[in-house]
Each structure stands twice: as structure tokens, then as C-alpha cells.
Amino acid sequence: MAKKTTSKNETTKEVAEKNKKRDIWDKLIDMDRRKATKFIIGGMIIAIIFGTIALISDSLANNAYDWEYYKLHENDLGYWRGEYGYQEFLERDREIYAQADWLRFQEAIFENLARIGVNFGLIFVMVGFIGYSADEDMDPKKRQLSFLLAALVITVVMFSALSTGITISVG
Amino acid sequence: MKNLKSKKNLTIFLTIGILFLILAPIVGEMTETILIDNEEDELVDQESQVSFHNVDTYNVSIKENQKITIKFSVYAQNVTASLKIFGKGLFDSEYNKNDTFGPLNVSGRYFLISRPTWSGDPSWYGYTETVVSCVQDDFYYIEFMGDGAPGNTIWNEPGEYVIFVYGSNSFNMSKEVIYNIEIYIDGPSDVIRSVFSSIGWVMLIVAGLVIINNSIKSIRSE
Structure with missing residues (x-):
């Protein structure tokens, strides 16, 4: 990068300070191995936390019907036991339907938020691998592998952003 | 540190x-309902079915989406106790008119009676009435929100209401009508x-x- 020279309005000190400030891309490429590892670990933790949120949200939505049937039956029992009257029974019935609807719908909100979080974490991981691949002290094969892994991570991020998601089935 | x-x-x-x-x-759960009145072995004269001036009254105020629950029962012999609910406006005007047998003849608002029966769906055992009459060992579980319709529908109409009880005693030597009443109102549980x-x-x-x-x-x- 060509160094800036003094103009009429800039003092020598100001120019020196500007030259000191490197842009973000330079910083990323020049990151050391330790920093790259931190990025990968941090990114993985973020991705795992948001991934867990997505799994919980999905599980709640999938089990909403079972929960609804259980609560409705429990409501019947409450009325039959004489704990409350028919109007209260109806009110509780309606509330159960609304809560079950919310349990099914919350997936749309929390899974999308979680997807953003996972992608954010994966971008950190990708930057970490790019950091490895840009490290000239590293074994060239490991650098190539790191670059491939960074490419794989960004492919996953793009797929999960542009399609409904990637499913891995174990069985 | x-x-x-x-x-x-x-x-x-x-x-x-x-x-x-x-x-x-x-x-x-504890504040789901709040007890506002609990009268055991309450006495009302049998003149109460003749004149509004002799009925037992309980004033209640219903807010938006609020309901009251009444447990009404009679244990005494020879007694028939009846319960009706009027809007405060109607009750005040009937009280001033004081027509003979007014409490018996003027229709009240609809409330819901529950009869929880394990043998059937809850919806089969809830029905509306404008009056309930309790004889010995009868018990009624009543819910009221302001008004309702024949069938099993009540709805919320916020306002001031008067629950009143009148009755008769078939035994010649007594004019006393003894009944029990508990009134609950929806609490701030939500x-x-x-x-x-x-x-x-x-x-x-x-x-x-x-x-x-x-x-x-x-x-x-x-």
C-alpha cells in the first residue's frame, strides 16, 4: 500500500497516524496463529450456543401438539373434579389453544434468530481458517487444507442463508 | 475481594x-379467585319472595373480562331458597316500585350453572338459568359475567350488579329461610x-x- 504524503492541510503527524492505522482486511490476513485459533474456538462456541437454541425451539414446536392434548385433558379433569366451573373451563381451553399456537409459531422467530447467530459464529470460524492459511510459517499442506475448510464453512453459511437449511441425518 | x-x-x-x-x-394459582363474601346459615324471612325490601342482597362489581363465582346451597328442612342476579339499575327501580311478589316475578340476568359429571364431556353439563331454587341438600356452582343467553353461553358486561336471595319455608310454624352462599371474584392472577x-x-x-x-x-x- 502506497504511503500517503503530506498535503497542504495535513500535518506530518496526522499522516503518520493514518499510515499506522491498517484497514480490517490487512489485520485479518496478518493475524497470528494464536488469534486465528481464538477466532475458531469463539466462533464454534457461538455456533453451538445458537444451534442449541435452534434445537430447543424446534423440539418445543414439534411437541406442541402433545403438550396441547395433555393440557386439554388436564383441563377436563379440573372441571370434572369441580375445581372450577364451565366458563373457567372454556377460558382455560382457549388459553391452551393460544399457547400451543405460540409454541408452534415461536420456531419461526427463534430458529431464524438462531440461524443468524450460527452464521455469525461460522463466519468467525472461517476467518480463523483464513488466518491459518495466510500464516506463512505454517506447513503449505496445512495452509491449503485451512483454505479449503474456510471455503467449506462459507459454503455452509451461504447454503443455510439461501435455502431452508442443511440436514445431517445419523442412522 | x-x-x-x-x-x-x-x-x-x-x-x-x-x-x-x-x-x-x-x-x-392462589390469586385465581378472591373470596368476597362467605355467609353460612344466613337467615332471610319468607316475606322476601313478596317484597324487594326483605330480600338479602350482595353487591358486586364486574370489570372487563372478569367473572364471579357463587356457591349456593341449602341444608335446612322445608326451605326453598332462590337466587337471582339483577343489574343495579333494575334492582334499584324494582326496590322503589316494590311490587307484590316482585322478587318472584321479575326476571334476572343469565348465569351459568356447572354440573361436573365424569360420565360425559364438560360441554354437556353446563347450562344457563336466570334463577336457581335450592331445596334441602341442593348445591349450585354458578358463574356470572354480566349476562348470557339460553343454552350454555354467558358473556362479559362490566358493571354493578346485585345478587339477591329470597325464599319460602313450607313449615307452618317457621318463616325463616336458611341458606349458605360463597361469592368469589376473579383475582389478579394473570x-x-x-x-x-x-x-x-x-x-x-x-x-x-x-x-x-x-x-x-x-x-x-x-
Whole structure:
């Protein structure tokens, strides 16, 4: 990068300070191995936390019907036991339907938020691998592998952003 | 020292948070209904079926989406006690007119009677009436929200209402009508549940933020 020279309005000190400030891309490429590892670990933790949120949200939505049937039956029992009257029974019935609807719908909100979080974490991981691949002290094969892994991570991020998601089935 | 203080704060936040989350449904359930009147072996003269001036009255105020629950029963012999609910306006005008057998003849508002029976669906055993008459060992579970329609529908009409009881005694030597009544009104359970659970979650989130803050500090100090 060509160094800036003094103009009429800039003092020598100001120019020196500007030259000191490197842009973000330079910083990323020049990151050391330790920093790259931190990025990968941090990114993985973020991705795992948001991934867990997505799994919980999905599980709640999938089990909403079972929960609804259980609560409705429990409501019947409450009325039959004489704990409350028919109007209260109806009110509780309606509330159960609304809560079950919310349990099914919350997936749309929390899974999308979680997807953003996972992608954010994966971008950190990708930057970490790019950091490895840009490290000239590293074994060239490991650098190539790191670059491939960074490419794989960004492919996953793009797929999960542009399609409904990637499913891995174990069985 | 600072670390100890932070741990103490964390424990306080976590404890209060979990405590409030546990208490939310318990306190909510406890305040589901509030007892506003409980009369056992209450006496009303049998003249009450002739004149509005002799009936036993209970004033209630119904707010938006609120209902009252009445448990009405008679244990005494020879007694027939009846319960009706009027709007306060109608009751005041009937009280002033004081027509003979007014309490017996003027129609009240619809309320819902529940008869929980294990042998059938709940919807088969809830029905509306404008009057209930209790004889010996009868018990009625009544819900009222302002008004209703024949069948099993009541709805909310906020306002002032008067529950009144009149009756007769078939025994020649007695004019006393003895009955029991309990009146409950919907409590602030929903608000209490929301407030308690909100405080609980806020405390847990604060505790989570303290944990994150402490972790960042410890990583930086290494």
C-alpha cells in the first residue's frame, strides 16, 4: 500500500497516524496463529450456543401438539373434579389453544434468530481458517487444507442463508 | 475481594430469579379467585319472595373480562331458597316500585350453572338459568359475567350488579329461610404470573450477563 504524503492541510503527524492505522482486511490476513485459533474456538462456541437454541425451539414446536392434548385433558379433569366451573373451563381451553399456537409459531422467530447467530459464529470460524492459511510459517499442506475448510464453512453459511437449511441425518 | 462480591451478586440474582420463576405459577394459582363474601346459615324471612325490601342482597362489581363465582346451597328442612342476579339499575327501580311478589316475578340476568359429571364431556353439563331454587341438600356452582343467553353461553358486561336471595319455608310454624352462599371474584392472577415470571427471567438474564462479564475479565487478565 502506497504511503500517503503530506498535503497542504495535513500535518506530518496526522499522516503518520493514518499510515499506522491498517484497514480490517490487512489485520485479518496478518493475524497470528494464536488469534486465528481464538477466532475458531469463539466462533464454534457461538455456533453451538445458537444451534442449541435452534434445537430447543424446534423440539418445543414439534411437541406442541402433545403438550396441547395433555393440557386439554388436564383441563377436563379440573372441571370434572369441580375445581372450577364451565366458563373457567372454556377460558382455560382457549388459553391452551393460544399457547400451543405460540409454541408452534415461536420456531419461526427463534430458529431464524438462531440461524443468524450460527452464521455469525461460522463466519468467525472461517476467518480463523483464513488466518491459518495466510500464516506463512505454517506447513503449505496445512495452509491449503485451512483454505479449503474456510471455503467449506462459507459454503455452509451461504447454503443455510439461501435455502431452508442443511440436514445431517445419523442412522 | 471484588471477585467475592461479584460471586455474591451472582448468587443473589440466580436465587431471586429461580425463586420468582417457581413462585409465579403458585402465587398465580392462589390469586385465581378472591373470596368476597362467605355467609353460612344466613337467615332471610319468607316475606322476601313478596317484597324487594326483605330480600338479602350482595353487591358486586364486574370489570372487563372478569367473572364471579357463587356457591349456593341449602341444608335446612322445608326451605326453598332462590337466587337471582339483577343489574343495579333494575334492582334499584324494582326496590322503589316494590311490587307484590316482585322478587318472584321479575326476571334476572343469565348465569351459568356447572354440573361436573365424569360420565360425559364438560360441554354437556353446563347450562344457563336466570334463577336457581335450592331445596334441602341442593348445591349450585354458578358463574356470572354480566349476562348470557339460553343454552350454555354467558358473556362479559362490566358493571354493578346485585345478587339477591329470597325464599319460602313450607313449615307452618317457621318463616325463616336458611341458606349458605360463597361469592368469589376473579383475582389478579394473570398480572401476578406475568410480573413474577418477568422478574425471574430478568434476574436470570442479569446473572447470565454477570457470568459472561466475569469470563471476559478473567480471559483478559490471563
